[in-house]
Amino acid sequence: MTSFMPPADRVWWKVPVGRQELVWIAIALVWCIIMFLMMPLWHVYGKQNLSTEAYQTTPAKFGAKVEEMVSKYKVGEEAGIPVVAPPAGSDIYMLGRLWQWYPVLKLKKDQEYRLHLSSMDWQHGWSLQPDNINLQIVPGYDMVLKITPDKSGEYGVICNEYCGIGHHTMVGKIYVED
Amino acid sequence: MAEFRVCPDSGFYFHKSAESLMKVNAVVGIVALLVAGVLAIGVVLTRWQEVHLLPADQFYMVLTGHGINALIFWIIFFEMAILYFASSTLLRCRLATPRWGWAGFFMMLIGAIMNNVAVFSGKSSVMMTSYVPMQAEPHFYLGLILFAVGALIQVFVFFGTLVIAQQEKTYQGSVPLVTFGAITAAIIAVFTIASGAIILIPTFLWSIGYVSHIDAEMYRVIWWGMGHSSQQINVAAHVAVWYLIAGVLFGARPMSEKVSRFAFLLYIFFLQLASAHHILVDPGISTEWKIFNTSYAMYLAVLASMIHGLTVPGSIEVAQRRKGLTKGLFEWLRKAPWGNPVFSAMFISLVTFGFIGGITGVVMGTEQINLIIHNTIYVPAHFHATVVTGTTLTFMALTYLLIPVLFRRQMFLPWIAKLQPYVFGGGMTILILFMLGAGTLGVSRRHWDMDFAGAAMAFEYPAIAYTLMAVGAIGGVLAIVGGAMYLVVAVGSLLFGKKLEASAGILESFAGKPLAASVYNMAKPEVLAMAPKLEEEHEGGFEAPGTFGLAMLLLVTFVVYYFINWNYLSSVWPLG
Numbered sequence: 001m002t003s004f005m006p007p008a009d010r011v012w013w014k015v016p017v018g019r020q021e022l023v024w025i026a027i028a029l030v031w032c033i034i035m036f037l038m039m040p041l042w043h044v045y046g047k048q049n050l051s052t053e054a055y056q057t058t059p060a061k062f063g064a065k066v067e068e069m070v071s072k073y074k075v076g077e078e079a080g081i082p083v084v085a086p087p088a089g090s091d092i093y094m095l096g097r098l099w100q101w102y103p104v105l106k107l108k109k110d111q112e113y114r115l116h117l118s119s120m121d122w123q124h125g126w127s128l129q130p131d132n133i134n135l136q137i138v139p140g141y142d143m144v145l146k147i148t149p150d151k152s153g154e155y156g157v158i159c160n161e162y163c164g165i166g167h168h169t170m171v172g173k174i175y176v177e178d
Numbered sequence: 179m180a181e182f183r184v185c186p187d188s189g190f191y192f193h194k195s196a197e198s199l200m201k202v203n204a205v206v207g208i209v210a211l212l213v214a215g216v217l218a219i220g221v222v223l224t225r226w227q228e229v230h231l232l233p234a235d236q237f238y239m240v241l242t243g244h245g246i247n248a249l250i251f252w253i254i255f256f257e258m259a260i261l262y263f264a265s266s267t268l269l270r271c272r273l274a275t276p277r278w279g280w281a282g283f284f285m286m287l288i289g290a291i292m293n294n295v296a297v298f299s300g301k302s303s304v305m306m307t308s309y310v311p312m313q314a315e316p317h318f319y320l321g322l323i324l325f326a327v328g329a330l331i332q333v334f335v336f337f338g339t340l341v342i343a344q345q346e347k348t349y350q351g352s353v354p355l356v357t358f359g360a361i362t363a364a365i366i367a368v369f370t371i372a373s374g375a376i377i378l379i380p381t382f383l384w385s386i387g388y389v390s391h392i393d394a395e396m397y398r399v400i401w402w403g404m405g406h407s408s409q410q411i412n413v414a415a416h417v418a419v420w421y422l423i424a425g426v427l428f429g430a431r432p433m434s435e436k437v438s439r440f441a442f443l444l445y446i447f448f449l450q451l452a453s454a455h456h457i458l459v460d461p462g463i464s465t466e467w468k469i470f471n472t473s474y475a476m477y478l479a480v481l482a483s484m485i486h487g488l489t490v491p492g493s494i495e496v497a498q499r500r501k502g503l504t505k506g507l508f509e510w511l512r513k514a515p516w517g518n519p520v521f522s523a524m525f526i527s528l529v530t531f532g533f534i535g536g537i538t539g540v541v542m543g544t545e546q547i548n549l550i551i552h553n554t555i556y557v558p559a560h561f562h563a564t565v566v567t568g569t570t571l572t573f574m575a576l577t578y579l580l581i582p583v584l585f586r587r588q589m590f591l592p593w594i595a596k597l598q599p600y601v602f603g604g605g606m607t608i609l610i611l612f613m614l615g616a617g618t619l620g621v622s623r624r625h626w627d628m629d630f631a632g633a634a635m636a637f638e639y640p641a642i643a644y645t646l647m648a649v650g651a652i653g654g655v656l657a658i659v660g661g662a663m664y665l666v667v668a669v670g671s672l673l674f675g676k677k678l679e680a681s682a683g684i685l686e687s688f689a690g691k692p693l694a695a696s697v698y699n700m701a702k703p704e705v706l707a708m709a710p711k712l713e714e715e716h717e718g719g720f721e722a723p724g725t726f727g728l729a730m731l732l733l734v735t736f737v738v739y740y741f742i743n744w745n746y747l748s749s750v751w752p753l754g
Contacts, residue, residue: 002709003425003432003493004268006351010708012435020720021437021488024729028484031733032477035740039469039545042744047752048546054462079634100634117461122312123394125553125622129637131750132620134552136460138394139311143461148752156637158630160553160622162305164312165234168627171635 050135050145057142059120066093070103078104078173091116094157094172096124096137098164101157101172109152109178117143125161128174134160149176181272183697187678188426188583191703195276196266196339200259200584202283203332204577207255208668210290211570214248215661217241222609222658226651227628227644234626238303241624243294245306249565250325250408251290256573257363257415258283258332263584264360264418265339270703271348274338278331285328293321305624307405310381310392319382323375330371333364349706355432355439356425359418362442363411369450370411373403395460402453410449412565413483414442416527416572420490423524423575427515430497431709433489433721441489444482448474455539458548468545480540487532488722488729491525495722507724523575523599527568530603534610535563537736541743550747553624555647556617559610566657567606571599574664581668587675595667602660608653616646618746 002008009015043049069086076083082103086092088111095102097120107113117126119139126135131151135143157172181194220240223231232240266273273279295317296302302314340361343349353361377400383389421438424430432438454471457463474480491511498510515521538560542551551557578595581587589595621628621643628639628647720726 002354003421003430004354004356005425005709006349006354006706007435008431008709008711009435010351012352015434015436017434017437018721020492020722020726021434021485024488024726025437025481025485027733028481031737032481035480035540035544036469036473036476038744039473042546043465046546046748047754048549048747048750049465049754050459050546050549051754052462052464081634104635123309127553127620127622128751129620130640132550132554132618133750133753134459134549134554134620136398136457136552138398138461140393141395141461146754150751156635158622158637160625161309162238162624165238166632167238168234168625168630169633171630171633171637173635 053144055142055144056140057118059118059139062093062095062116062118062142063120065116066095066102069093074103075106081172083175086113089113093117094126095120096126096159096170097121099159099166099170101126101159101170104173104175106175106177107149109149109176112146112148115145115147117145122163123161124159124163124170127158127160129156129158131155136161149174152176152178181698182270182700182703184700184703185583185586190267190583191270192584193266193272194698195279196262196273197584199273199276199279199283199332200262200267203255203262204259204580204584205672206283206287206290207252207259207573208577208665210247210251210255211661212665213294214244214252215658215665217244217247218654218658218661220244222651222654224626226648228648229651230627235300235303237626238305238624239297239300242303242305243297246293246297248570249306250322253412253565253569253573254325254329254408255286255290257367257411258286258329260415260419260576261333261336261360261364262339264357265336265343268354268357268706269340269343269349270706271339271343271346274335274342276335279335282328282331282335285331286325287328289321289323289325289328291321292317292324296321307401308381309401310384310394310397313385316382316385319378319385323378323382326371326374326378329367333367333371336360336364347705348703351708355435356418356422358439359414359421359442362445363414363418365446366407366414366449367411370404370407373400373407373453377401377404395462398460399453399457402456403450406452406455407450409561409565410445410452412569413449414445416531416569417442417483417486417490419572419576420486420524420528421493423520423579424490424494424497426579427518427521428494428497430493431712433492433496437485438489441482441485444478448479448482451475452479452543455543455548458543458545459552465545472543472545477540480536483532483536484729484732487528487536487732488725490528491728492722492725495725499722507727510724517596519595519599520575520578523571523578523603526599526603527571527575530563530571530607530610531568532732533735534607534614535560535568537732537739538614539564540736541740544740544743547743547747549753550743550750551617553622554617555613555621555623558623559613559617562606562613563610567603567610571603571606574599574602577664577668581671581675582678585672585675586678587671588678590667590670590673590675592667594663598660598663598667601663602657605653605656605658605660609650609657610653612646612650612653616643616650619643619646621647
């Protein structure tokens with residue numbers, strides 16, 4: 001009957017701790033340190049790390065850059081949205097707005113691209129499926145990350161940040177070709 | 179002035195004012211849970227794709243209301259009752275400034291109603307997070323602000339009561355461990371509410387046109403200072419309740435006061451850093467900031483939870499072994515009172531919180547692993563393991579304890595209560611496990627239609643994702659039944675439960691009105707003495723070997739699951 005009574009010893013902080021607890025705390029602490037070190041280690045040895053490169057932008061500025069890319073590298077159209085095949089290594093853009101991802105990107109397998117993402121209006125969630133990479137897209141921020149698609153095929157980009165009534169219709173596409 | 183009564187069954191003392199405030203806060207909390215539970219039907223049956231009950235607009239409205247009523251109103255109202263219990267009742271002390279307590283309570287009540295009105299008008303379907311620049315109606319934010327200020331006032335009444343207890347020397351030595359845990363929760367609450375005020379007040383002003391722009395990223399960072407920290411209040415509060423229940427049912431004493439209190443202290447220092455968990459895949463956040471914050475400095479708050487995970491069941495094991503249940507590793511656990519809902523709810527909560535809620539939380543909160551989990555349905559699966567099978571189930575256990583002790587009622591339909599923790603805990607565990615699976619396949623959270631009907635471009639989830647969501651939904655339905663069972667017992671006991679002693683009449687006993695005056699027969703309780711010392715000291719060795727085995731099982735599960743997720747991450751597109 002002591003969890004809800006004052007400790008039996010007035011100077012409870014001087015009562016020695018039992019061996020079982022000490023052993024468990026030691027084990028748990030080691031595990032905590034391992035988990036902590038895994039994150040910096042993955043930055044050194046792992047291949048999936050999110051860049052921290054980002055710029056403040058506005059919908060107008062970002063939209064203009066997207067259009068510039070679209071006009072240069074447009075190769076077709078799908079469901080009324082341009083399909084764009086920018087050269088490997090270049091800066092590529094995708095914007096989220098109510099309720100579409102724009103444009104459709106056609107990329108080469110195992111090539112690196114600098115992908116820029118931003119929103120024209122509310123927050124969106126850039127969710128690449130079925131690979132399952134998920135990023136938060138925030139208006140006013142141009143998020144830049146280097147991506148290297150390493151499997152060819154057709155990918156869906158769905159929105160996984162709630163953005164109003166048409167949220168579920170917000171589906172985009174990325175094609176990766178050999 | 180006779181203002182105290184003593185519960186003849188438990189020996190707990192109740193100060194009249196504190197008792198009334200405990201009752202009203204607990205009852206309003208339960209009403210919020212009822213609302214959240216009804217809304218859960220809409221959420222579960224819509225996300226079950228084969229049923230797909232509600233249209234999109236109603237689904238998002240219902241989901242917003244479910245989140246706010248369950249995560250904020252139910253839990254925080256109930257926590258106010260716990261704070262009064264842990265201060266006034268446990269320390270046998272009169273309540274500080276009861277009128278301020280009532281003022282705070284009514285502010286919370288008005289705020290909660292105002293917010294619900296905004297949500298059910300259909301024009302504030304912005305989810306609990308209300309991310310800008312999506313805008314809700316002004317009274318959506320104002321309701322939350324009023325609620326938060328009211329909560330802050332009640333928290334300070336709690337602190338005031340602690341000061342009075344110390345000045346009037348109502349207890350010897352140090353405050354009990356349970357009170358220490360409640361203090362932890364209250365300190366985190368102050369931080370939480372401050373963060374909420376910092377972001378919600380400008381957002382409210384923005385919604386009525388006085389502020390032109392709220393930066394969306396700033397909103398996220400600060401809002402989560404409230405959004406995640408408020409869940410840490412729950413952790414501290416329900417861990418304190420675990421210790422309380424272990425003490426009441428088993429006469430368990432903490433294995434070490436020093437260790438358990440140190441673990442609570444780690445919560446105060448580090449839990450608040452968890453805002454970062456929500457910002458891991460946001461633009462422009464530095465790597466160092468993310469690693470430091472997401473790991474609570476160096477997983478020191480995780481360490482604290484792992485400590486409680488050992489010491490709570492460990493203290494029960496030690497107490498049981500002293501009673502002679504010493505056979506093998508687990509006789510103490512086998513012969514625990516599994517038919518008593520106070521125990522079964524508490525223990526299911528302990529296990530699911532640790533094994534599912536804790537492990538998934540750390541995994542998804544790992545900086546890089548978050549890339550494959552952020553905003554998938556894995557996220558709600560995780561927090562249903564923490565705040566539903568963790569906090570909510572613990573508060574249900576406490577309710578079963580409070581029905582006779584605080585409300586002085588016999589339990590209504592006790593056989594339902596006996597089954598309830600298994601139905602609720604079991605159903606919810608099914609929901610959680612299958613949603614974790616669906617999340618791993620990339621199924622989105624907060625999403626009306628996994629068929630993407632009406633989208634210009636098609637995307638199809640694998641068939642197995644539909645199966646996982648359907649089985650999860652069946653678990654959800656079971657959990658809703660379990661929730662209804664709880665409400666039947668709780669509300670039924672208050673309305674129809676046999677009165678355990680002279681009372682002022684039906685309704686009055688929980689409508690904030692006190693019991694008959696004759697019950698309050700003492701002006702001042704006896705001073706709360708320190709716990710008696712144990713005669714025989716333990717001589718080395720492991721006092722609770724069964725618990726240690728369980729803890730090692732937790733660790734192995736943790737390690738395996740953690741590295742499985744790193745492996746999964748390594749299979750996705752390289753990013754840099």
